[in-house]
Amino acid sequence: METRERIMVEALDLFAERGYGETSLREIAERIGITKAAVYYHFKTKDDILNGLLDSMGQQIDAIIEWGNDQPRTPETRLEVVRRYAAKIREGAKVMRFLHENQTALRHIDAGARFRERMGRLHVLLIGETPDLAERLRALAAILTMHAGWMLREEHASSDKEMSDAILELASKLVTDKI
Amino acid sequence: METRERIMVEALDLFAERGYGETSLREIAERIGITKAAVYYHFKTKDDILNGLLDSMGQQIDAIIEWGNDQPRTPETRLEVVRRYAAKIREGAKVMRFLHENQTALRHIDAGARFRERMGRLHVLLIGETPDLAERLRALAAILTMHAGWMLREEHASSDKEMSDAILELASKLVTDKI
DNA sequence: GTCTATATAAAGATAGAC
């Protein structure tokens, strides 16, 4: 694996495990067996590593949102958005868990702020034309469930598929008024 | 207000706004107009401030859990636990938001680890005797909704009561199988 | 109870050798 990629892998691991602000470039470098200076060759700043990390996932989420924006605002559309979003999360579970559990630290970083905007647009996609507060709250609950539901995977689910199905079922009910 | 209390107020504000690891004692001291050394007079370490901050809320949550443990494991008990928990969160919304949005940073701090254990015990209280994965997930969704639901307060709710009612209603449905 | 002064360690970042 190339160094740049290894930095991103180990950085995500440390960011998710210890927190963004609590992780130093020294730790990242040590894990790989290179020096801090070598990290700076591949990334201009620490924030830049985070940017790289969130870039791919961000683009994929944007694609879902774009697709949703072109569809009629029906429960069926909301369902399909949930399906696509849940599938993406399943692929990038670690990134999403990191984003979910480090909101405060990310608020003042460009990449984090962009993620928050994205979540806002996703939220809008998951509500009807004239939503009441209850509907907005259900949409939020659906997003939170998709983000954090995988917490239960190890202890309470026997397979990824079982976990994924359970998450998708609950999120779907939440955005289609079946509650 | 006494200095010790002012430190806790400003610390919570900064921790919630910028993150725990991203907040320095210097910043806390500056906000109050005292020096770092003065902060060290009132608290032995930075973690100690956090401990003080979570102590009161932690005890109150423990009381709810204790009460719940003495009750039969019925949907009615779950409902009452949700009611009591939602009410506590409403009082200490800022602390709870901080806890919810800084999970990673708190994982390796005593006070934070204790909070996570508490959440585990609360989770158990909100499920039946032989829960399936779907039920566990609904209980998790209920907790997440209570923790993060207040995010919608400013933009989408006209009053604290309206917000509180909406959160309580959704959380109640989630733990009583009405979904 | 709050201060000055300082110790000590570690952070992010850069310059330039190899």
Add this chain to the structure above:
DNA sequence: GTCTATCTTTATATAGAC
């Protein structure tokens, strides 16, 4: 592409004066 060496800033924390 990775290193050594170094800069600058900031962090947590302590000792001791007032």
